[in-house]
Amino acid sequence: MTSISVAEAAPRRRGRGELGKAESRQALGFITPALAGLTVFTVVPVVLSVAMSLFDWPAWGDREFIGFGNYVDLFTSHPDFWPALRNSAVFTLLFVPLNLVVSLGLALLLGPRIRGRAAFRVLFFIPVVTPMVANVLVWRMLLQPNGLFNGVTTAAFDLTLPSFLNHPQWAMVMVVIMSVWQGMGYNMLIFCAAIEQLPESVLEAARIDGARGAQMFFRVTLPLLSPAVFFTTVMTMISSMQVFAQPQLLTGGGPGNATLPMVMFIYEQAFTFQQMGLAAAAAWVLFAVIIGLTALQFRAQRRWVHYEV
Amino acid sequence: MRSDVPAAVLAAPVRPIGPRLVLQYVAVVVAALLFVTPLVYAFFSALKPNDQIFAVPPTLIGSEVRWGNFVEVFRHGPFLTYISNSLVIAVAGTLVVLVVSTTAGYAFGRLRWSGRDLVFGLFLLTLMVPQEVLVVPMFQLMQWFGWVNTPQSLVLPFAFTAFGTFLMRQFFRGIPFELEEAARVDGAGPMRTFLQIILPLSRSAVAVLTVFTFIGFWNSYLWPLIVVNDYAYLGTLPIGLATFSGQFGTRWDLQMAASIIAMIPTALIVILLQKHLVKGIATAGIAGR
Incomplete structure (x- = not known):
């Protein structure tokens, strides 16, 4: 796709100062809509959010500057903050590995010898693009005390399953399973693309050297796929720390606050309890956590991601 | 050989x-x-x-x-309103994203001006700001603008993300420079080269951006939940579906019918346009190498 980049083509057009200035003016015209929009709808909110986090900022009524009071309140006295952070962390710890194992497994299964693999790929991708609310409602039906899962085990094995959505641990497990079902198709497609790009010469050389089965997978294929695994791990982790709709609709954060994650905490503080300043502070804490985790991943990648070949 | x-x-x-x-x-x-x-x-x-x-x-x-x-679903809730609201907002939002992303992508990818790479770097920096940091101040902003519960509040606030600009810029850079040079020599200004040469050559990238943006708006849930308060007037399909489930929580038959109806449009888009989408996602994934 890269034939001649602008940078390479540049020297040819040097020494045309007048035209250069004209081009700068034209560029300004082209970029103004994006620049104006990003300023109003991203830069201003970011600055505003920092300011809000330093205020007692109710949705209506008087605002009062309280310095880092909101942050102190979150870390020391707010009863729901630590559980929310813990819930987001637990969700991420369960969701990311499960998502990657399932999506990579499916991508490997859907190899070149499987007929109709394009159709299978699209099938596994569908819940990624259908409205999350609809996906969750379907699972809420399945997980009802007399839903499909319990109905099948009762009828077939006379086994009554726990009431999933009313049990603290089971509720979290089900939020994770539902989310894996919904979201893994995206990573699967990325892995499919990465697998198709594997250098056939290296695989063939490994085969000639006698690599087979598990050895072939763990010593050859997986290291070759490690850049894609790294990319999907980082992206999936970032999005799973921001989980909201699945627990909000499946369990309402409950039972108690057993499945109430950070974004739902932020949403509730801001729009149910009208504590906009506290919510803004919580959002910055979450942002810092995400940045920290991402930075850790980038540091760790030197040890296990292979970019050569 | x-x-x-x-x-x-x-x-x-x-x-x-x-x-x-x-x-x-x-x-x-x-x-x-x-x-x-x-x-x-x-x-x-x-x-x-x-x-x-x-x-x-x-x-x-x-x-x-x-x-x-x-x-019967349509008799129990204003589902036609939800669907038409979602459609209008998704189409309007997608149009804004396309105009903004292609023009800015052109300035970053094809034009030369001082400070270009610095400004582009700042653009990319905004990609790091997650939605949950933005929604709280954004709601405050909407109150100040008097935009709470208006159609523009559903279209504009999240139509200016740098992602589309980035995607377009990457694609535009790959188009041979000679094509544009020739048009310039013939006296075509940047607007004409942009409209008549660059855009037609970028149909596949524009298609990918269109589909992903449309699906994003169609499925958007958190922001409409915050900024819309009159669901009968401005409720979108996801909001309507969630409300419906709250009101008719025991009518699982209707909830399922409504869910299936909500799933059909985007599922169809993916099935019909699978080649474009798979390629688009593969490109995004391989960009991670």
């Missing part, structure tokens, strides 16, 4: 159908069946009388098949 080597040697060896391949097929089919069970069961539940949805043992088809459930 290697024309003397028979093609069959270069191609992967044709392996016979062995037990491994059979196992692979079985695994794929089992996985696919498990995967579609929720969707299929939801569809058949939408056709059942409500009191049979939680029957034990569960059945796929109830005592009668009620296609009428799909019609």
Whole structure:
């Protein structure tokens, strides 16, 4: 796709100062809509959010500057903050590995010898693009005390399953399973693309050297796929720390606050309890956590991601 | 160079159908069946009388098949309003994103001006700001603008993300520079080159951006939940569906019918445009290398 980049083509057009200035003016015209929009709808909110986090900022009524009071309140006295952070962390710890194992497994299964693999790929991708609310409602039906899962085990094995959505641990497990079902198709497609790009010469050389089965997978294929695994791990982790709709609709954060994650905490503080300043502070804490985790991943990648070949 | 080597040697060896391949097929089919069970069961539940949805043992088809459930949904909530709101907002939002992303992508990818790379770097920096940091101050901003519960509040605030600009810029950079140079020599200004040369050559990238943006707006849930308070007027499909489930929590037949209706448009888009989308996602993924 890269034939001649602008940078390479540049020297040819040097020494045309007048035209250069004209081009700068034209560029300004082209970029103004994006620049104006990003300023109003991203830069201003970011600055505003920092300011809000330093205020007692109710949705209506008087605002009062309280310095880092909101942050102190979150870390020391707010009863729901630590559980929310813990819930987001637990969700991420369960969701990311499960998502990657399932999506990579499916991508490997859907190899070149499987007929109709394009159709299978699209099938596994569908819940990624259908409205999350609809996906969750379907699972809420399945997980009802007399839903499909319990109905099948009762009828077939006379086994009554726990009431999933009313049990603290089971509720979290089900939020994770539902989310894996919904979201893994995206990573699967990325892995499919990465697998198709594997250098056939290296695989063939490994085969000639006698690599087979598990050895072939763990010593050859997986290291070759490690850049894609790294990319999907980082992206999936970032999005799973921001989980909201699945627990909000499946369990309402409950039972108690057993499945109430950070974004739902932020949403509730801001729009149910009208504590906009506290919510803004919580959002910055979450942002810092995400940045920290991402930075850790980038540091760790030197040890296990292979970019050569 | 290697024309003397028979093609069959270069191609992967044709392996016979062995037990491994059979196992692979079985695994794929089992996985696919498990995967579609929720969707299929939801569809058949939408056709059942409500009191049979939680029957034990569960059945796929109830005592009668009620296609009428799909019609009854529209009598229980303003679903036509939800659908048309979602459609208008998704189309308007997608148009804004396309105009903004292609013009800015052109300035970053094809024009030369001082400070370009610095400004582009700042653009990319905004990609790091997650939605949950933005929604709280954004709501405050909407209050100050007097935009709470207005259509523009659903379209504009999240139409200026740098992602589209980035995607377009990357694609535009790949177009041979000579094409544009020739047009310039013939006296075409940047607007004409942009409209008549660059955009037509970028149809596939524009298509990918269009589809992803449309789906993003169509499915958007958190922001409409915050900024809309009159659902009968401005409720979108996801919001309407969630409200419906709150109001008619015991009517699982109708909830399933409504869910299936909500799933159809985006599912169809993906099925019909699969090649473009798969390529777009593959590009995004490989960009991670």
